[in-house]
Amino acid sequence: VDIDELDTPAVIVDLDVMEKNLTRLATYCREHNLNLRPHTKTHKIPALACMQLEHGAIGITVAKVGEAEVMAACGINDILVAYPIVTPEKALRLAALAERTQISISLDSTEAAEVLSKRAREQGVNFSLLVEVDIGFHRCGVSDEKAAVTLAKTIANLKNVHFSGIMFYPGHMLVKPESQSALLRPVNESLDRTLSALDRAGLSARVVSGGSTPTAYRSREFHGVTEVRPGMYLFNDRNMLGAEVARVSDCALSVLVTVVSNAVSGRAIIDGGSKTFSSDRFLSGDGTGFGLIEEDPQTTFEAMSEEHGHLNVSRSERRYRIGERIRIIPNHVCTTVNMHHQVYGVRGNRVEVVWEVAAQGKLQ
Amino acid sequence: VDIDELDTPAVIVDLDVMEKNLTRLATYCREHNLNLRPHTKTHKIPALACMQLEHGAIGITVAKVGEAEVMAACGINDILVAYPIVTPEKALRLAALAERTQISISLDSTEAAEVLSKRAREQGVNFSLLVEVDIGFHRCGVSDEKAAVTLAKTIANLKNVHFSGIMFYPGHMLVKPESQSALLRPVNESLDRTLSALDRAGLSARVVSGGSTPTAYRSREFHGVTEVRPGMYLFNDRNMLGAEVARVSDCALSVLVTVVSNAVSGRAIIDGGSKTFSSDRFLSGDGTGFGLIEEDPQTTFEAMSEEHGHLNVSRSERRYRIGERIRIIPNHVCTTVNMHHQVYGVRGNRVEVVWEVAAQGKLQ
Numbered sequence: 258v259d260i261d262e263l264d265t266p267a268v269i270v271d272l273d274v275m276e277k278n279l280t281r282l283a284t285y286c287r288e289h290n291l292n293l294r295p296h297t298k299t300h301k302i303p304a305l306a307c308m309q310l311e312h313g314a315i316g317i318t319v320a321k322v323g324e325a326e327v328m329a330a331c332g333i334n335d336i337l338v339a340y341p342i343v344t345p346e347k348a349l350r351l352a353a354l355a356e357r358t359q360i361s362i363s364l365d366s367t368e369a370a371e372v373l374s375k376r377a378r379e380q381g382v383n384f385s386l387l388v389e390v391d392i393g394f395h396r397c398g399v400s401d402e403k404a405a406v407t408l409a410k411t412i413a414n415l416k417n418v419h420f421s422g423i424m425f426y427p428g429h430m431l432v433k434p435e436s437q438s439a440l441l442r443p444v445n446e447s448l449d450r451t452l453s454a455l456d457r458a459g460l461s462a463r464v465v466s467g468g469s470t471p472t473a474y475r476s477r478e479f480h481g482v483t484e485v486r487p488g489m490y491l492f493n494d495r496n497m498l499g500a501e502v503a504r505v506s507d508c509a510l511s512v513l514v515t516v517v518s519n520a521v522s523g524r525a526i527i528d529g530g531s532k533t534f535s536s537d538r539f540l541s542g543d544g545t546g547f548g549l550i551e552e553d554p555q556t557t558f559e560a561m562s563e564e565h566g567h568l569n570v571s572r573s574e575r576r577y578r579i580g581e582r583i584r585i586i587p588n589h590v591c592t593t594v595n596m597h598h599q600v601y602g603v604r605g606n607r608v609e610v611v612w613e614v615a616a617q618g619k620l621q
Numbered sequence: 622v623d624i625d626e627l628d629t630p631a632v633i634v635d636l637d638v639m640e641k642n643l644t645r646l647a648t649y650c651r652e653h654n655l656n657l658r659p660h661t662k663t664h665k666i667p668a669l670a671c672m673q674l675e676h677g678a679i680g681i682t683v684a685k686v687g688e689a690e691v692m693a694a695c696g697i698n699d700i701l702v703a704y705p706i707v708t709p710e711k712a713l714r715l716a717a718l719a720e721r722t723q724i725s726i727s728l729d730s731t732e733a734a735e736v737l738s739k740r741a742r743e744q745g746v747n748f749s750l751l752v753e754v755d756i757g758f759h760r761c762g763v764s765d766e767k768a769a770v771t772l773a774k775t776i777a778n779l780k781n782v783h784f785s786g787i788m789f790y791p792g793h794m795l796v797k798p799e800s801q802s803a804l805l806r807p808v809n810e811s812l813d814r815t816l817s818a819l820d821r822a823g824l825s826a827r828v829v830s831g832g833s834t835p836t837a838y839r840s841r842e843f844h845g846v847t848e849v850r851p852g853m854y855l856f857n858d859r860n861m862l863g864a865e866v867a868r869v870s871d872c873a874l875s876v877l878v879t880v881v882s883n884a885v886s887g888r889a890i891i892d893g894g895s896k897t898f899s900s901d902r903f904l905s906g907d908g909t910g911f912g913l914i915e916e917d918p919q920t921t922f923e924a925m926s927e928e929h930g931h932l933n934v935s936r937s938e939r940r941y942r943i944g945e946r947i948r949i950i951p952n953h954v955c956t957t958v959n960m961h962h963q964v965y966g967v968r969g970n971r972v973e974v975v976w977e978v979a980a981q982g983k984l985q
Contacts, residue, residue: 264710264985298927320928340928341881341890343944346628365884368943389884396929397882397890404884428926517705518761520729520753520768526705526761532959533984536900562792563662563955564684564704564984565760579732580707591927595896595960598982618962618981620897620928621628 258608265515265582266529268593268600270492272609274509278491282473283312286485289477294318294337294466296488299591301616302600303331305491316359318486322347323619329358337361337466339424339486341369341389341397347621348372352380361385363424363466365399370412377417386412387424387466390451392444394428402454409460422464422483423451431471431540433501445480452481471502494590495549499541505551511584512548512593514566516577525556525577527566529585535592536561548585558585622972629879629946630893632957632964634856636973638873642855646837647676650849653841658682658701658830660852663955665980666964667695669855680723682850686711687983693722701725701830703788703850705733705753705761711985712736716744725749727788729763734776741781749785750776751830754815756808758792766818773824786828786847787815795835795904797865809844816845835866858954859913863905869915875948876912876957878930880941889920889941891930893949899956900925912949922949
């Protein structure tokens with residue numbers, strides 16, 4: 258099948274670019290002796306997780322129990338749930354998976370540790386637990402080294418779980434590389450304090466799990482880090498371009514759309530809106546726009562309805578004809594892929610593979 | 622099953638409130654002699670479309686061919702595709718549906734009319750076509766009465782399609798009722814000009830399809846309107862509250878979530894973010910916040926990650942415990958439901974029905 262034969266809207270992945278991205282980060286991690294544990298929330302596709310393992314990943318990361326179940330069903334046997342699991346139902350599902358899969362879970366509360374220990378014991382399995390530390394993003398994570406040691410001790414005293422280390426997420430570091438350096442210093446001070454305090458308490462962190470795509474190629478600069486969990490690096494997106502951590506030639510994923518209306522002056526309407534791209538905003542610059550039209554950057558993706566994309570074509574030389582197709586790099590690949598049931602892997606103009614987004618909609 | 626037994630996040634619909642909303646608008650339409658053709662993009666659930674028909678709707682509206690296919694497969698036999706269909710593939714799929722279902726389509730271009738005529742002729746079926754008129758939203762729609770007459774004439778001269786009237790969408794009228802009046806005047810001037818010009822050309826509009834949820838109870842004030850296409854009215858949402866066209870007691874849909882972290886001071890983190898609620902913004906006031914926490918309005922739903930909702934609890938008296946559940950009214954019900962595979966219909970604390978969101982992800 259040729260790309261021209263695909264109906265729109267359709268998510269297209271350029272396999273050459275994706276493979277280059279997979280190889281590049283795998284090489285970096287190998288050279289710097291870092292374990293790579295990609296976050297599969299970005300694609301939710303088991304075949305891509307397997308490809309990441311073939312490129313040297315030690316295991317995968319997921320955000321939801323449902324995602325872990327989909328990935329485990331495909332034979333992936335080392336999964337980190339980088340999300341606090343606090344209810345008996347979800348803990349039970351993970352305990353069932355732990356019979357055949359190595360399951361690690363991050364947490365920041367005694368409640369989570371106790372629920373997980375109880376279910377693991379009932380099921381006769383073991384969980385590895387990572388204490389999440391807040392290093393500046395202020396979402397989850399214990400606030401200081403004292404709280405980290407307290408929670409690590411609690412875990413060490415519970416049955417069928419063991420304290421294996423710490424996890425952090427530098428979600429506030431989606432900024433241009435020159436601004437990342439200033440943010441890195443307090444992160445490292447926090448990591449130093451936490452790791453020393455754990456050492457002093459006799460609870461050394463075997464695993465220090467950190468990282469993200471925006472900071473992927475600075476991973477070795479995080480003190481003590483043993484593994485990284487980037488998600489978007491295999492695709493990249495407009496937000497990575499905005500933060501200047503990727504170039505257009507590094508963007509593997511785009512959305513193929515069709516122009517469906519040009520009746521309103523200065524506008525072209527495409528058959529993709531918030532239910533195709535998600536309504537995630539652009540996180541750099543003036544924050545406007547919902548995607549990059551690589552072939553005509555004078556045209557801006559200005560607004561969205563659910564199924565209509567509103568292009569402002571008033572500054573473009575190009576005339577947008579009804580029925581013509583264009584490709585758009587979305588603001589955020591993770592939420593875009595999550596809108597689709599299929600993703601098309603292409604090489605040149607050939608569709609080489611169709612992937613089901615198997616964990617789409619697995620919210621629980 | 623009781624609500625307390627549902628895993629989270631879960632979309633909950635209060636059946637009493639929804640039935641009240643269904644009845645109220647059906648009564649209004651009957652009293653004012655308006656046909657009701659609800660937009661099913663809001664729920665994408667055939668059983669709810671059937672309930673709307675039982676409440677007096679004459680047929681339904683959809684945004685995508687895939688949605689039409691799902692609804693037709695459940696026996697719904699009068700469907701308006703309120704979206705320009707411009708490609709042969711999609712026109713063919715609609716022609717196949719038209720063998721057993723009355724299919725109407727809105728459009729604003731000669732290209733769309735020709736593609737639809739060709740496929741209808743090949744399949745031996747007929748389409749009703751509505752000329753979309755831009756009455757101020759500036760998305761789709763011909764810009765003036767001259768263009769409307771030209772396109773209506775084109776349709777009248779094509780085989781296997783007939784011109785049945787006009788369609789408009791007052792998407793710019795999601796404002797408080799007192800501000801709607803000023804916007805209504807230019808809309809009516811545009812409608813008057815268009816309808817008179819069509820009359821003079823001997824192409825009278827049998828159908829004048831308009832309306833939306835924010836304007837639902839002013840539908841009779843739109844000149845010449847014969848049918849309305851509200852979507853959100855059965856659920857309502859925070860945007861309808863913001864525009865003051867619904868009260869909290871009219872909101873039937875909420876998302877049940879669990880507090881998963883309270884480690885960061887002033888924060889509570891819930892297990893729903895942009896992949897649960899969508900990242901659609903609040904369209905009134907200062908535009909901030911991603912949902913309303915009915916039971917504690919002092920707490921704001923301040924930010925989102927994909928799977929984390931960030932509540933700012935610093936102004937609240939309430940202490941958010943890990944594992945406790947809260948209900949949140951989302952900014953936009955249409956994009957929220959689209960994130961889920963199931964919706965739970967509840968009466969009091971009992972789950973009375975589980976609906977599959979059958980048209981979820983039908984983007985083509």
